[in-house]
Amino acid sequence: MIESIVLMGGLGVVVGIGLAIASKVFYVYVDPKVLAVDEALPGANCGGCGLPGCSSNAEAIVAGKAAPNSCVAAGPEVAEAIAAILGVSVEATEPDIA
Incomplete structure (x- = not known):
């Protein structure tokens, strides 16, 4: 026993x-900025930005391959939060309405 x-x-x-x-x-290793931007994004994984999901969009935004306001599901508040995380400025865009 x-x-x-x-x-x-x-x-x-x-x-x-x-x-x-x-x-x-x-x-x-995961870049802390990518995690912060991914948490700021809405998490819809809609693909409206042209990328497979929000985590891919976060990686592209941090790498400079996408604009901070590239997420179409998020509003201008999210774009401003992402710009504050990255320390860049963001320009206001008009929402696309069908």
Whole structure:
């Protein structure tokens, strides 16, 4: 009985150490600005900006490949918040109405 408890406890420690090492080895760095811009976007993932989703749009905005006001689902308040995160200015645009 005690042998099985010690064996399972030891196995748990070994697997835990292995997972801790794997998390350090396979860590993926994410730019904090991308996370901040992604949180500012509405999260609709509509594709109205021409990109597959809001996280792709956030990466493009931070990289300078898209304008801070490129999200058509968000209003001017979101564009101003994104511009404040990036430290750039944003120009006002007229909403497209069908």
